[in-house]
Amino acid sequence: MAEVLTGIAVATESLTLCIKAVVILKRFYVTVKEAREDLNKILNLVGRTRNRIELMKITLIELRKTTDPGITAGFIAACDGLNGTLKELVQEASTIANGRSRFGIARRLKWSMSHSKVEELVRKLAEQEKEVTNSYMMLNSLTSLRTQQELQRLTRSSDERSEITIAFCQESEERLSDVSTLRSSSEEPLSRPRTWLGHTITDYHSPEYLQLRDELSEAVYWGDWDVVFNKLEEGFRTFGELWGNAPRVKDRAQYHHLSMWTPLHQAVYHHAPVHVVERLLEYGAFRAEMLRTRKSEFGHPNLTPLELAHEMEVYHLYDILRPVIKRPLPPDTLQRIEYNFHRLIRSEIGQCVDTAKLYLPVLEVLKELDGEAVWFPIKFGHPGAGYLFQLLGRELQVKSVNIQDKASETLYRVMEDDIYETDQIFNFAGDLKQKRDIDEEDTAQPLSFKLEL
Structure with a gap:
């Protein structure tokens, strides 16, 4: 059990480093034309690795009562190298953050890493991402914790969450x-x-x-x-x-x-049925607290639709009008x-x-x-x-x-x-809007988790 707990702690440290690196890099990602291709590779790798480690951490939590020695040794070894690379990446990303470009000023960021340094980081991250993935697959295979279909679905969902697309296509x-x-x-x-x-x-x-x-x-x-x-x-x-x-x-x-x-x-004023409000929402209506009237014959001039429903006791619209x-x-x-x-x-x-x-x-x-x-x-x-x-x-x-x-x-x-x-x-x-992690065919029956050591 001690080794599993160590694995969970290592996974937690890796996740923290992944999140820290991604947050800093995403913030200034698009202001550096010269390094965009390199940053794209790094962000994809860090994103995929982070999602794999999250899956691994969940698996280790499910296995935390196991006494099988050596069950997480491969994963801990993979994370040790990964964490060193991530710390290096966070340091470089922080350097980028210190040179940000501001609105109305012509000054641009200067990419602090040499191209060879970037290539080395990309190579190391790619190898370490592969090691983490292999450790995750092997652990599930050894313990028979999940079926092959479940592993494929979780891996596919993990990859989708790390994709990068162009905004306003x-x-x-x-x-x-x-x-x-x-x-x-x-x-x-x-x-x-x-x-x-x-x-x-x-x-x-x-x-x-x-x-x-x-x-x-x-x-x-x-x-x-x-x-x-x-x-x-x-x-x-x-x-x-x-x-x-x-x-x-x-x-x-x-x-x-x-x-x-x-x-x-x-x-609300006309006590419309719920389906009318539903259709208005389809045509872009907002429920927001800040969208208020400027005039009203009721107790207050500045009312939201929900507040108006309260004033007029239009109870059947309360739920659908809540922000x-x-x-x-x-x-x-x-x-x-x-x-x-x-x-x-x-x-x-x-x-x-x-x-x-x-x-x-x-x-x-x-x-x-x-x-x-x-x-x-x-x-x-x-x-x-x-x-x-x-x-x-x-x-x-x-x-x-x-x-x-x-x-x-x-x-x-x-x-x-x-x-x-x-x-x-x-x-x-x-x-972006989260995709469904479970496909239609997976909802027919609950996922079967079993532990065979």
Whole structure:
């Protein structure tokens, strides 16, 4: 048992080092063009190794009562070499972190490791990742703890979680910007980014757009849900926007009379059935605590849909209107990231933020999403302008489209300390919406764990 406990302790140390290295490298990963290929290899290897060690640790915990000597010797030996390499990697990664590039300053990071040093780290990590994997497979084989099918499934899931992909892929960009393709598209609303409707007044909108938004607002006001969903679908097909959060827009002279009641507020007011709220959520409605009315005839002017349901005792909507947190984040961290995002928008758009009465994105809504992107269209200036943004970990990934010039694109990583411009953003599978670890065929009967020593 002592050897198994030693193995668990070694695995814990290795996991800590893996996480520390990945956190530092991911933070500054895309600011160093010259080293991206090398960093890509290292991050993939560290990610796979970390996931293998996690599996090994779980296995050792299950076997902690065994008295079989030598059962974990191979794993401990593999981790000893791995930990030395990881400590070296953490030291190099910390050097990178100390030379970070800041928004508005031309200075760029300089990669501190020579190419030969990087190659050596990649080679060592690859060998050690293979040793850890072999140890894990051998341990399960010796103990008959898991079937071959279960091992393959766990290994496949482990590899998927360490994959790196390019953020804001070309296909999603084309679907986002080419409104003409939407008129005949069979695409469903849930397959597109939600829309942040930041234009609260009628300026800069086309007459066709304003007419359809007004028709939607009228239908929502009267609780005519068949018409509401027809208008939502028409807005989605015609303008490529999801209007689940759409308040009534007013002309500039009436700006101070905006109520900011969303369709969810009106659904509560009309005691709509649950399926109506479910469909509004499909069209991009948010439940967020920060999305509040500005006017109300009830006890308080600033109400969320859930608070309105409480005021009106609409009990059957309580559960579905409760905020859903899929991306937990400290409030002060999110507030600083939001401040920097708004600073970025103001730096690019300038005084138009205030003159156009833009309602800048409230990032609390992103906590409801599992890494999905949100589209904030800008209706003045160049066609198709806007911001595509998503929250991953403790950073906001932003793509500025057609803001500065026609056909211009700029990528930013917005963090709580500053804004970092880059030429490409990568997503890590572990940060994205989690895939199911168990396939459909595996759910028919429970996994069979057995211990035969």
